[in-house]
Each structure stands twice: as structure tokens, then as C-alpha cells.
Amino acid sequence: MFISFGFVLSLGVALYLGADEMALHFQHSQTAYETFDDYEQLSQEAYRHFKQRMDRLITANPNSETGVESSKQRLQAAIQALRETAVKEPVIGGETWVDKPAELERVAHLTAFLEASEYRFEEVERLRLQGKLANAVQALTKFTEEEIDGKFQPLIDAAIDAEREKAKQAKRELESLVRQSRLTAILASVTAALFSLMSGILLMRRFHRPIQALMKGTDEIASGNLEYRIKLDTRDEFAYLASHFNQMAQELEVQQNKLRESRSVLEQRVAERTLELNLLNEELKRMDKARREFLADISHELRTPITVIRGEAEVTLRGEDRHTEEYKDALQRIVELAMQLGKYVNDLLFLARAETAHLQFEWGKVDLTELVGNAVEDFQVMAEERSLSVAFSGPECPVWVRGDKQRLRQVLFILGENACRYSNPGGHISVALWVQGKEASFSLTDQGIGIPSGDLERIFERHFRSDNAQSSRDEGSGLGLPMAKSITKAHGGRVAVESRENSGSTFTVTLPLLPST
Structure with a gap:
């Protein structure tokens, strides 16, 4: 009995320590996913802030200042949350689970980039206010291609990959503990078969289903199926882990949906701007056509009166010994034609301004x-x-x-x-x-x-x-x-x-x- 008691006690202690270590590694996994979520949040808020700044620079709308300040506050909150997560990394056996200096250095690089981006946006804003719109657009394009796409996106991608690798590491360690626990349970069942066969069977049933559920949940989420949820109706540590696992998957799904919505909104705005440019292009074509028609009207309507005036003057000058009345008649016709010519000029100018074919x-x-x-x-x-x-x-x-x-x-x-x-x-x-x-x-x-x-x-x-x-x-x-x-x-x-x-x-x-x- 004492041997059985000691064995059962030792087994209980071993199982307790294994479960405790498993819970700790799950917390590591949860922390990795929380950090992953913080980086996703930072990426989303950063691009939202960049977009707000670009919209204000493009539209020059003073009412967009509120949106810029709001997005800036959310971005600072995301950086602060990420910094706090990096500082509170758990330890295992007195050693940090991850390379904390490297993590802090990554956060510092992102923070420095975002602070530097504010100075770049302010520089573009100064160029726009000085009336150097082409320089402002060139600087903004260069900043977008070289800094945001060339530096910020790789930093975010590297950080997310690192957190994903930590999650995979936590999963591997968790799976290793599961295998060790299974082996311990099997050995304990064989050793204690003479003393507590039924207890061993119940113990295996208690551990097998939750662990399998957790493993399947880990596999599904790791494969990208964020809609999967772990279903456990127990009230033990496994149910706690399953609940947090489900909460983590739900938050990741929400963030992913937000990213899709933001992408959809951006594509819609790009389509709207493209349509506006097409409409402006059509208007320019219409104005050019009206200009060419106006020039054609001028050349046509002025040619005939000018020809008659010239011919009338030439006929009058060629004649000799004409009476004063004949000169007066010729000059009168020239005056009338000149008035007619002036009328045509006024009409053509009126048509050009009003862009209509109605005459006065x-x-x-x-x-x-x-x-x-x-x-x-x-x-x-x-x-x-x-x-x-x-x-x-x-x-x-x-x-x-x-x-x-x-x-x-x-x-x-x-x-x-x-x-x-x-x-x-x-x-x-x-x-x-x-x-x-x-x-x-x-x-x-x-x-x-x-x-x-x-x-x-x-x-x-x-x-x-x-x-x-x-x-x-x-x-x-x-x-x-x-x-x-x-x-x-x-x-x-x-x-x-x-x-x-x-x-x-x-x-x-x-x-x-x-x-x-």
C-alpha cells in the first residue's frame, strides 16, 4: 500500500509538474500570438496613419487634421502596447524564453522609423504649403517607395515572422510535453495495473481528449483556419487553455477581417480617383474640340467680309476721275462691311465664351x-x-x-x-x-x-x-x-x-x- 501510495503520489507530482510546465509553454504560445497581434495592430495603425497623412496632403482638406491626430494617437498606443509586451516576456528557469534585447531593438527600430516618418510628412507638408506641389508629390512618392515599402514593410514582416517562429517553437515544445505526458501516463498505467487499473484508464481518458483537441486546434490555427474553435466542456486547465486559444483565434480573425476591409476601401478610393481623372481627361478633350471649332468659325466668317472690303477698295482705287458721291458710296459700303465684320467678331467671341450655338x-x-x-x-x-x-x-x-x-x-x-x-x-x-x-x-x-x-x-x-x-x-x-x-x-x-x-x-x-x- 505504501509503495502504491508513494507511486501514486510520485505520479501525481510528476503529472502536476508536467501540466504546470505545459500551461507555462501554452502561455508562451499565447504571449507569442499576443505579440504577433500587437505587430499586426501596429502595422494596421501605421498604414492607416500613413493613409490619413497622404489623404490630407493630396486633398489639402483642413478637416482631415482631426483624423490624422486620431490615427496618430492610435499608432502611439499600438507602439506602447508592443513595447509593454516585449518587456514582460516570461522566463523559464531564470532565463528569458526569447532574446529580449533583440525584441526591444526591433521595437526601437520601428519606433524610430515611425518618428522619422513624421518629420518626412511634415517636410512634404511644408513643400505643399510653399506651392511646390510637384516637389511635394515627388518627395511623397519617394518616401512611400523607399521608406515605407523598402524599410518599414520588411521590419514589420521580419517581426511577424519572428513571432510566428516563436509560436511554432511553443507549439513544438508543447507537443514534446504532450508526448512526454503520454509516455508517463502509459508507463504509470502499466506499473500501476495491479493496483489501480481503473484509475489509470480514467486518467488516460481525462487527458487524451483535451490534448488531442488542443493539438488539433493548434494545427488548424497554424494552417490559417482562424474560424476553427476548440470545443471542451470540462472545467480544468485544458478548458482554460481552449478558451484562451479560441479567444486568440477570434481576435486574429477580427484583425484579418479589418485588414481586408481596409484593403477594399483603399481599392475603392483608387477606383474613384481613376474615374475622376478620366472625367477630367474627357473634359479637356471637349474643350480642345470647342477651341478648334471656334478657330474654324473665325476663319470662315471673317474671310468673306475681308474679301469684299479689299475688292471694294481695289475697284475704287483703280478708277480715275470718279465723283465724290461714288467715293462716298464705296466708303459707305466699306463702313457697312466693317460693321458687319465687327458683328462677326463679337458673335464669335460670344460663342467661344458661352460654348453655345445661339446667336444674338x-x-x-x-x-x-x-x-x-x-x-x-x-x-x-x-x-x-x-x-x-x-x-x-x-x-x-x-x-x-x-x-x-x-x-x-x-x-x-x-x-x-x-x-x-x-x-x-x-x-x-x-x-x-x-x-x-x-x-x-x-x-x-x-x-x-x-x-x-x-x-x-x-x-x-x-x-x-x-x-x-x-x-x-x-x-x-x-x-x-x-x-x-x-x-x-x-x-x-x-x-x-x-x-x-x-x-x-x-x-x-x-x-x-x-x-x-
């Missing part, structure tokens, strides 16, 4: 007989350069319409200039004015190249020119006829065209008459 009109009572007659005189100046003849037929009495005199003159100039440009040398241009019912019409008929039948419906489209027009004349932007149609439509009228290729064209403008009083 000065409405009044206009005599088409006088307007068309004066325009025919201007056509004759342009026609002389191409040896063309111009004839006008119309009523001698006034034909009154409501409209803008300068705009209607612009329509006549567009049609007359096209007739002169696309007529063959020696040809004839007929201009007619007539009244029918409540409408007045004027037409211009040339003997030029004509318009292909397939292009008649498109000649009033902006920038469209038929193939024969392009081969006949290089100049021209396809803006005149669309503008003439817009002006006529604004007067409540319409423009019609009849044409045969190589035979000539007839453009007819119809306007409503003023009601008779």
Missing part, C-alpha cells in the same frame, strides 16, 4: 429690296476676280420683313460667296427677289459644280462638304450653310436647295412678310 439678334424693320440690291453690288466685287457676271431681278418697291439686317446680310454673303467660289470662270450668277402671298423669297442661282443628289440632305450639317466641293476647292470648313440655316430659322423662315451635279445650284430663302398696317 437685333430685331427691326428690314427692306429686302435694298438689302439684296446692296449685297448684289458686293457680289460683283467678288465675281470680278473669277470673271463672273451677276444679275439681279426684283421689285422696285420696298419688301418689308422683320429681322436683323446684319444677320440677313450674313446669309446673303454666305450664299453669294459659295456661288462665286464654286462657279466656273466666265459663268453667270442670277439673284432674284419676289413676293408670294404673305412671304418674301430671294434666290441665288449659279452655273457651278453643283451638289450630288446623295449629299443634298447633308449640306446643312456642320463641317460637311461634298466630295466634289473638296476636290474643287481646298479651302472651306463646312460652317457657312449650317449658320445660314440657323439664322433663317431664327427669322421664322426656311432655306431650300435645288441642284444638279456639274450644272449648278439654286438656293432659295423664304421669310414671312411684315403685316401691312
Whole structure:
């Protein structure tokens, strides 16, 4: 009995010491995972702080100062937690379980880097405030690539790998103790089979299931299955270890989910910034297109009045012994054309500023007989350069319409200039004015190249020119006829065209008459 008692007592003491040592090694494992968690927390808070600082530098939003200070406080708290964990490393047999100086040195390197990063961010902030945005962006990019990616990330990775290695070491030592405990239990069972076979069996049942559960839990978590939980319904040390093991796995899972969420938010913001850049690029393209169209409008609308002014002046200067009235008439036409030219310039500037195709009109009572007659005189100046003849037929009495005199003159100039440009040398241009019912019409008929039948419906489209027009004349932007149609439509009228290729064209403008009083 004494031998049995002594054996059982010795066995109990051995088992107690083994369990105590196992609990201690499990605490080492727990400490390793806590330190691992602290490094993960530090990494997360550091990148969150870096992101807050970068957002403030990029957006220059003063309201982001609160977020920066908040992230900085959390980062300092994470560093303090890591420093405290490194200081309180447990000891085994009077010796530290890990190389504490190396651990403290690692923490010191991380702390020094984070403190230095604050000075770098402040330097970038000073560059931005000084208006050196390009230098600020360059410094920020260099700091991100060389310091954060090149130094900080390797430090964090090395620290996490070290803590993972400590966890594996704790696992190996724990497994070794489990094997020793199993061997002790087997030997004790064989030795005490004569005295307490049943006690040995119960003891094995008590230890086997919790240890297996702990080993399986350790394997699952080590393999990355953080959703696994150890299920023990006992109230002993193993249940305590299982509870802490489950708590540790839950915290690691939470941190991992937070990292995924942060990555998702970052990717979303990058996508938003990319979309903003694409929209800005499209806006720049649109503005460039508007600028080119504006220059085309200028070249088209200013060419005809300038040509007529030059021709009028040249014809007047070539004549000899002219009467004063003839000079006055020529100068009057030049003045009117100059006013027309100024009107065009104002319109084009208005179109450029407003980015719209709507023109401004000065409405009044206009005599088409006088307007068309004066325009025919201007056509004759342009026609002389191409040896063309111009004839006008119309009523001698006034034909009154409501409209803008300068705009209607612009329509006549567009049609007359096209007739002169696309007529063959020696040809004839007929201009007619007539009244029918409540409408007045004027037409211009040339003997030029004509318009292909397939292009008649498109000649009033902006920038469209038929193939024969392009081969006949290089100049021209396809803006005149669309503008003439817009002006006529604004007067409540319409423009019609009849044409045969190589035979000539007839453009007819119809306007409503003023009601008779």
C-alpha cells in the first residue's frame, strides 16, 4: 500500500509538474500570438496613419487634421502596447524564453522609423504649403517607395515572422510535453495495473481528449483556419487553455477581417480617383474640340467680309476721275462691311465664351429690296476676280420683313460667296427677289459644280462638304450653310436647295412678310 501510495503520489507530482510546465509553454504560445497581434495592430495603425497623412496632403482638406491626430494617437498606443509586451516576456528557469534585447531593438527600430516618418510628412507638408506641389508629390512618392515599402514593410514582416517562429517553437515544445505526458501516463498505467487499473484508464481518458483537441486546434490555427474553435466542456486547465486559444483565434480573425476591409476601401478610393481623372481627361478633350471649332468659325466668317472690303477698295482705287458721291458710296459700303465684320467678331467671341450655338439678334424693320440690291453690288466685287457676271431681278418697291439686317446680310454673303467660289470662270450668277402671298423669297442661282443628289440632305450639317466641293476647292470648313440655316430659322423662315451635279445650284430663302398696317 505504501509503495502504491508513494507511486501514486510520485505520479501525481510528476503529472502536476508536467501540466504546470505545459500551461507555462501554452502561455508562451499565447504571449507569442499576443505579440504577433500587437505587430499586426501596429502595422494596421501605421498604414492607416500613413493613409490619413497622404489623404490630407493630396486633398489639402483642413478637416482631415482631426483624423490624422486620431490615427496618430492610435499608432502611439499600438507602439506602447508592443513595447509593454516585449518587456514582460516570461522566463523559464531564470532565463528569458526569447532574446529580449533583440525584441526591444526591433521595437526601437520601428519606433524610430515611425518618428522619422513624421518629420518626412511634415517636410512634404511644408513643400505643399510653399506651392511646390510637384516637389511635394515627388518627395511623397519617394518616401512611400523607399521608406515605407523598402524599410518599414520588411521590419514589420521580419517581426511577424519572428513571432510566428516563436509560436511554432511553443507549439513544438508543447507537443514534446504532450508526448512526454503520454509516455508517463502509459508507463504509470502499466506499473500501476495491479493496483489501480481503473484509475489509470480514467486518467488516460481525462487527458487524451483535451490534448488531442488542443493539438488539433493548434494545427488548424497554424494552417490559417482562424474560424476553427476548440470545443471542451470540462472545467480544468485544458478548458482554460481552449478558451484562451479560441479567444486568440477570434481576435486574429477580427484583425484579418479589418485588414481586408481596409484593403477594399483603399481599392475603392483608387477606383474613384481613376474615374475622376478620366472625367477630367474627357473634359479637356471637349474643350480642345470647342477651341478648334471656334478657330474654324473665325476663319470662315471673317474671310468673306475681308474679301469684299479689299475688292471694294481695289475697284475704287483703280478708277480715275470718279465723283465724290461714288467715293462716298464705296466708303459707305466699306463702313457697312466693317460693321458687319465687327458683328462677326463679337458673335464669335460670344460663342467661344458661352460654348453655345445661339446667336444674338437685333430685331427691326428690314427692306429686302435694298438689302439684296446692296449685297448684289458686293457680289460683283467678288465675281470680278473669277470673271463672273451677276444679275439681279426684283421689285422696285420696298419688301418689308422683320429681322436683323446684319444677320440677313450674313446669309446673303454666305450664299453669294459659295456661288462665286464654286462657279466656273466666265459663268453667270442670277439673284432674284419676289413676293408670294404673305412671304418674301430671294434666290441665288449659279452655273457651278453643283451638289450630288446623295449629299443634298447633308449640306446643312456642320463641317460637311461634298466630295466634289473638296476636290474643287481646298479651302472651306463646312460652317457657312449650317449658320445660314440657323439664322433663317431664327427669322421664322426656311432655306431650300435645288441642284444638279456639274450644272449648278439654286438656293432659295423664304421669310414671312411684315403685316401691312
